[in-house]
Amino acid sequence: MTADSRFSVYGKMTAKTGQRDELVARLADLLRLDTPGLEWCSINTALDDPDTIWVTEIWTDKVTHDAQTRSEAVVAATARVMELVAAPPEGAYGHLAHLHDGRAG
């Protein structure tokens, strides 16, 4: 398996009751910041739990991810996200091993 330097992030968050949509909105605000190196990010609402979302991200590499997530703007936007989270997020870091883009035809 050829190593891909792209860096993957998975995070699961539970919103305070009734705050899921606002949590998604604040995460979307975060994504509108200029974050060079963030190639792809999805925010998803869980089918079986009205308060839970999960986020998947792909970055060009870990160094870029670490630098971008420590920028002043991202730290401030992340703080706003965390105001709406009921418990510490769960998650995992890793590397992209394979990517299928069905839209690429």
Added chain:
Amino acid sequence: MTADSRFSVYGKMTAKTGQRDELVARLADLLRLDTPGLEWCSINTALDDPDTIWVTEIWTDKVTHDAQTRSEAVVAATARVMELVAAPPEGAYGHLAHLHDGRAG
């Protein structure tokens, strides 16, 4: 938050010891099947565990996902994947709430 019909899947699998790369390869084989409606899929290796991978998928909708994952070819390829899995996969289903494609410029 406007509802997006796109259907999201997250799955975490632990390979039998030493079989992670083969597990990724068999998942990639599965993705090479003709699966109309599968817009996007990433296979990721966990940083903190040499046997764990996670997969994220986005489908046009749940009905398409359910139909495609029951096709004969996908069932057979999934069985080959499961031969290498050490424990039942964990996962979640949901809907796409927001998508950021940094490559779209």
